[in-house]
Every structure is written in structure tokens, then in C-alpha cells.
Amino acid sequence: MKGTFVGAAIAALSIGAASAQEGSASRISALEKENAAIRKEIALLRENRDLQKQASTLKLANPSSQRVAAGSAAAKSDPFAAYAADLPMAYKAAPVVTQPRQFRIWGEGGAIWFGGDPMLQPYLLGGGVGLGGVGSSGVGVFDLGPKLGWEGAGGFDYRIANSAWHVSGQFRYGESGKASGSSTGNGSINPALFGGDVTSITFGDALTQSYQEKRWLADLAIGRDIAGDGPDALQIKGGLRVAENVGTMTTNRNQSFAFTFDPPQNVGGFPPFSSLSSASVSATVDRRSFLGAGPLMGLEGSIPLVGGWTFDYLGDAALLFGTQKVVSSNVTNTSIDPPFLAGLGGGIGGLSSSSVTTTERFATMFSADLQVGVSYWLTQNLKLGLSYWMDALINVQNQDNAAVATFLADRYTHGPRLRLTGQF
16 A cells, blocks of 8 residues: 555656656747847847948938928828838838939030122222223122131030039130132223323222121020930020121222323422322221120930940020121322322322211021031040031021111021030
């Protein structure tokens, strides 16, 4: 009986020990899982702390960076961005597409050819032939159309940061080559036409004319990208253009005549003279100009090709309101031999005269230009291009009135351009 009780006790102790061993193992497993969860949470907290430190560093480096305000456009597109600093774990906001500011400056130059209304100047020299004289007389027309010239230009384009808007401007200046013509007329007149003691009459006439055009324009415009982005975007713009076109005609004329007498002639108490001669030098400058300003519309852009090559294009049109003006100045000096004959007319050995006349009217001109070409990006910030330029300045008012026939002609110009563009 006693052995039976002892055996039962031993069995009970064995069962209790086994149960206690199983309970300890369960608790250890639970503790290990809890420790793993704690370590994971600690790692997340450390990562969040590091991200907050990086954000603080960025805010110090860029004071303009501020927490996204609730209710702003950015907060609406990303509602959790305003609370990123308060979240228990790292948060990455949705990427925001930004477009940095862009500043371009360019310069170009090239040759220009001129077209449009012709500059034809008729002339008549040696009028003595019409009085029965013999000799050479200059009769004809000078073609004074502008010759091959040059033009240079420079400008800028500034795109506002994170915006499709631009501010741009340009300045152009060009000159034509000088066109010129000259002719002479010399001869004699039959002295019998004058009778008396005149034994010979000779004359001379020489004419030289030249013409040159100069022009400039300045544009200031505001533009907006409507297709594409970056330096290749298509931009439309509107603004103001101011322009002046000047044509200068210079005329120099030398005229002379001489009479000989037999016997010598007597005038009052002056010594007798056997010849009478006169020489006249005349210089005339006609400055024909248009100066005006008006609204401008235009577009420009580029199309990427292979490699660093692009196809570039631009076009502008403006309506200019201003003044057409002709200022004509003349100076004439005449010498007479013998000198006392000039004195009889109020001069002393010669006569001089000068005059300035001005004619002007309001005018409306149409100004337009077009440029196409190819460019190559030498570096990320430097582009070299070759293009062809065409432009026009056209008077849109009626010029049939003879009173305004001397005003500046309509003009078309064209020629190759070499352009260098820097982008920053």
C-alpha cells in the first residue's frame, strides 16, 4: 500500500514537471516575438528621426522651403504632405514637377541683299546743246538701288522659374552698301547766236549721286510656351516694336561756262575784260526716313533633330505708326571772273546760298520678318546656328500722290545669319 502511494506521487511529480517545462517554453517564445516587434519599432523610429534631421538640414540650407500649408494646392494634391513630420514612420511625398528659370542671350550677324521699290534717278546735263551747241551731253538714269550690306543683332529671353511665361527683347542694326552714279557733259555753243563781240562760248557740267540706307529696330515682348518644354518649346509672344529706316541721297554738281570777247569789254569805270567765266559747286543732301512704333506679335521655337542638332524657326509681324519725313539741305557756291562783276550783284567775287526744307506726313507701315535654320549644341549651354533671314517694311498707305513721291520706298531684305546662343 505504501509502495503504491509512493509510485503515484512520483508519477504526479513527473507530470507536473513536464507541464511546467512546456509553460516555460511558451513564455520564452512569446517574449522573443515581443522583443522582435520592439526592435522593429525602434528601427522605424530611428529612421524617422534621421529623415527629420535631413529635412531640418534642407530647411536651413533653403529658408524659402516651408511646410506645406493645409488647404494649399500642393496639400490638396498630396494631403499627407502637411503631416509628414508628425507621422511615426518615414513618408515620401509625391514628386513635384518644377521648371527652373532659364536665361538665354544671343548674338548674330550676316550679309543682306535689298529689294523692293527701285531707286531710279533721271538726270540731264549739258543743256547748252539744246541752244544749238555741239559736244557731249549727259542724259540718262542712275540706278541707285541699295547694294549688298550687313546687319548685326542681339537679344535675350528670360523664362520665369516654374512658369511657362517669358520676357524677351532684341535690337537690330544694318546698313546697305552705297550705290553711286556719275556723268559729265561738255561742249560749246555757236557764238553767232548771241551776236556782237562774243567769239566763243564753252560749258561744262558734272554730276555725282550716291544713295545708302540704314535701319534699326528694337522689340520688347512677353511670351508663353504653348507646346513642348525647355529650350525647344513653341512660344507665342506679343509686345512693342520701335523701328527707323533712313535713306540718304547725296548729290554733287559742278557747272561752269565761259565767254570770250573781241574786242575786250568795258563796264563803267572798271578795267576792260576779254573773258567772262563762272563756276558753280552745289551739294544737296536728302534724308528720307520713317520712324514709328506699334504692336508686335510673333512666335519662335525649335524642333530637336538627331544628336545635338535642332531646326529653329521664328516669325514676327508689327504694325507701325509714325512719321515719314524728307529733310533736304543745299549749299551752292558760285565764283565769277572778273570778280567785280559779282560785286555788281551784291557779292564780292562770288555768290553763296544755302537752304533747308522739310516735308513730312503721318504714315502706317507694316513690318514683318521670318527666320529659319539649323543649330548644333556645342555644349549643354552653348549653341551655334546657321539660318536665313527675310524681312519687309511696307507702306500700307496710298503713295500715288506726286507730292509724296520722294518718300522712302518699300523695302525687302534677306540674307544668311550666323547665330551664337548661350543658355544659363
